[in-house]
Every structure is written in structure tokens, then in C-alpha cells.
Amino acid sequence: MNRLSLVAATALLAFGCGKDSSDNKAECQLEAIDLTGCDRSTLGAVQAEGVWNVNVDLNDGYSGPSSIRFSPGEPLLVGLAMTTKQVTPDTFFLASDVAGSTAGSTVRYAFAGCKASGPGEVLGVVRVCGNGATVSQGTFTARRVVRREGEAESDRVALLGQGVLPRGAANGVAVADGYAYVIAGSEGLFVYNVKDPANPTLVSEQKIPSETFTNALINGTTLYLGTYAKGIRICSLANPEVPTCDKTVLGDLTVRVDGLAKDGNLLYVASPLPKSDIIILDVTQPSAPTLVVRYTVEGSSPDLSEYPYALAVQDNRLYVSNWSYGITVTDLAPLATTAKLPKILGRFGGPSTSALAVGKLGDTAVVYQGSDAWGSSILALDATNPEAIVQRGELPLRLEATLGGMTLSGTTLYVANYQDGLRVYDVSTLGTPKAAGYFNTWNETDAGRGKSYFDGLQGVHVADGLVYGWDTTRGLLIFRHTP
Secondary structure, rough: OOOOOOOHOOOOOOOOOOOOOOOOHHHHOHOOOOOOOOOHHHHOOOOOOOOEEEEEEOOOOEEEEEEEEEEOOEEEOEEEEEEEEEEOOEEEEEEEEEOOOEEEEEEEEEEEEEEEEEEOOEEEEEEEOOOOOOEEEEEEEEEEEOOOOOOEEEEOOOOOOOOEEOOOOOOOOEEOOEEEEEHHHHHHHHEEOOOOOOOOOEEEEOOOOOOOEEEEEEOOOEEEEEEEEOOOOEOOOOOOOOOEEEEEEEEOOOOOOEEEEEEEOOOEEEEEEOOOOEEEEEEEOOOOOEEEEOOOOOOOOHHHHOOEEEEEEEOEEEEEEOOOOOOEEEHHEEEEEOOOOOOEEEEOOOEEEEEEEEEEEEOOOEEEEOOOOOEEEEEEOOOOOOHHHHHEEEEEEOOOOOEEEEEOOOOEEEEEEEEEEEEEEEEOOOOOEEEEEEEEOOOOOOOOOOOOOOOOOOEEEEOOOOEEEOOOOEEEEEEEEOO
16 A cells, blocks of 8 residues: 555656647547446446545556545546546546646646446546656546435534634644644644633644644643654643743654654654654653653564554553554563563554554453555454454445544544544444444535545544544534433
């Protein structure tokens, strides 16, 4: 699985000088794509409107999800302006033309339908061309994003309040003492007073040049903000409405932070780049962390996209989602007793994984493993014996709506399911999670929808008996779940 977008995967392609516009599209025009054997008569059923998600498999090894937007707003194909749209009773052809990496060059992304299984699903051929010559090609599956059949807006989950960000897209929330600290990538930090959950009020905001925030964690009166390439920004919450964010740790090492977890006086940092390791910091003095050790999960290889993304600590064991290397369990005892490196106890391969939730059911250590791929699922694992982790159940998600993040609170699993919104599951018995409520947060008519496959409810956080979610368009959402 390649986590880059289709556009990013071809962005560095270099082509020679451009020809005329017709030649620049030659092998990526509809007439040049072989659709022999296709049942094009089925394409008449397609309703080319709304937002669609699409999965692409190319012959150069790239595989990944993207999106198509017909409406509302500017039509988009894989996040780019759609320059060609031909949809007739026997034709489904879309294309985007963009400037290449050299002067005068052109890149075209072309999607040609082969058959439709109904008004909202198309299978076909995808081709990428540089100056009219095929660079890569393969197949695609596209599905329109609509609400699950038979569902209402909500079931056993109430939306109490919403805080729309003044700019940017929310990508993380931490909550303490009646305040929600919402991060929005390069657009910075937004602080909301949520003492009245029905009326979140923006009380301050700050944007730090050259820093892109990735996640947030609160330690007492200290807020840690992970960044994309500047380590951790440290903020004092002495004044909770206006954090003082004038300190950093790991900021001079171009460290990317994708996950944060605290246990006792230690802060664990999942850092895919530059070393693809777990950085362990002593936060006995919260505003002045010190490095304890940098630990690379044994056997993992960044060359195979085996990066750490999310992590959790329980009973002196470290759990890490390592994308294509799966879930690993590491013994932290050597770190505490002999100051030696932690030692891996076991791993569970399974599908490529980017999210996890860890807890206990009696004496059983349970792990829920999730992926953000097309056709992802949630696996329920028994990790009591980490040398032999056992899968106890699996919950498939819809192909077109993937997993953003999840958190376990007692015996309830809360899942951010992107276009399928907030999903709640009863996990009191280890096995396939049982549905226990939902809230459909996504509507295709919301402003800004359809720019990405990863659109909708991206993550969840439980605090003070409420569920806080962050949505790429709607911002901060505050829910109450009633079992």
C-alpha cells in the first residue's frame, strides 16, 4: 500500500518539451483507451453527481484511494480541477490536465468507465500520461458516497455542540478543564471554551510560522503539540484560554510526530521521520522534557513503509501500529530497571495499520487494529500473550468510507469513520464489535466536501463523559452517547 496520493505519486515525473494540446493528451484520450470487452451499455445507469470515492491500482505498484467530485462546487478529479467530463448512455470519461514538472510539459489523469453495477458504482481503466505518452495505467473502482441504507442522522448519539474553525481543517483535539485545544495543521491552534458543550466559544488562536501541527496531548498544565517536521511544541496552560507556546523539544532534529502517549513520567513519541523510531522522553518536568532513548521496533524497515503511526502504553508494554509491519508489542521493563532498550515481545501482521486502541477485559489485553485503506476493517485482537497474538473478531467497514481514528473508553469503542461519521461499538465481549450507536456527520452538500478520500470525521477523543470529534469541514464536534 502506498499512502501517497495518486497526484503525489506522479508529481515528480519529468517530461520533455510540450507539443500541441492534442498531442499532449494522445494516449489519455478516450479513443486511445482499449475498452474492448467492457459492458458500456450499463454506464447509462450512472448518476454523475455528488461526491464519489475511488480506489486506484496501477501497474507500477501504486495502489491507493482518492476522490471524484461532480457537485457541489468545482468538479474535481483526484483533487484536481476536472477538465473533461463525458457522461452519456455508453460513456463515462473524466480527465484532469495539469502542468508537469518541466516547462511546457503536461500531465493528464484519465478515468474511463468499463461497466457500472448501478447508478453509484463504476469500474474502469485509469491512465496517467506525460505529454501524451502513457506513464502508468491500471484500474479503478468508484462509488458514490451516500448514507448507509436505512440509517437516520443518529442513533443513541446526540450532537451537543459544534465549533467551526475560522480557517483550516481540524486534525486533532485535546480537552482539559473546560477547554478544547483544536489543531488545524499549518493553520495553528484554536482554543474553545466548552464549559457549556452546547455553545463552544472560540477564545483564542495562534499560528506559528513554518510549523504544521499533527496531534495534541495534555499533561497537567502543559500542552504538547506534535509537528510535521519540528518535533514538539510545548505550551503552558497557566492561562488556559491563551496558551504560552514558547518552548520546543526535538525541534532542531526535523522530527515528524505522528503519535503521542504518556505513561507515568514518560512521553512516547511515534516518529516516522527521520529515523522511523519511538522517541521516549522524561517529562518529570513537563515543560522541560529530556531524552531517555530512541527505540526502533525490531525487524521493521522504513524502506518497506513500516513506519510507526499510533501508539499506546498499558501494563508496562508499548503497543505500536507500524503500517505494513502491523501491530507490535514491546516490553518496557528493561527501560525502567536497567536503562536498556525496550525489547519486542511479538507482533501481529494483518492488514497495513495506522490506528489502534488498547484496553483490558478482565485479565485479557485487547487491541483494536484499524487501517485507513480502501476496504479497511477493525480487527479485535487478544494480546495477553504477545508472543502469540490471536485475532478474535473482525468488523469490515464500507469500501468507500474508511477509518480515521478510534479510542477505547471502558468497554465502548468510539470510531471516527470519515464519511460514515461517528460509530460506537460495544466491546464488552472480545470478538466482533457490536453496533451501539452512530451519528452521521457527513453531508455532500457541506461546503468543501469531496476534496479527498479522507474527508469527514477524522478522529475522536473522550473526556469528562463526552465524546469530542474533529471533522475536516465541520471542525470541533461534541457528542453525548447514551447506550
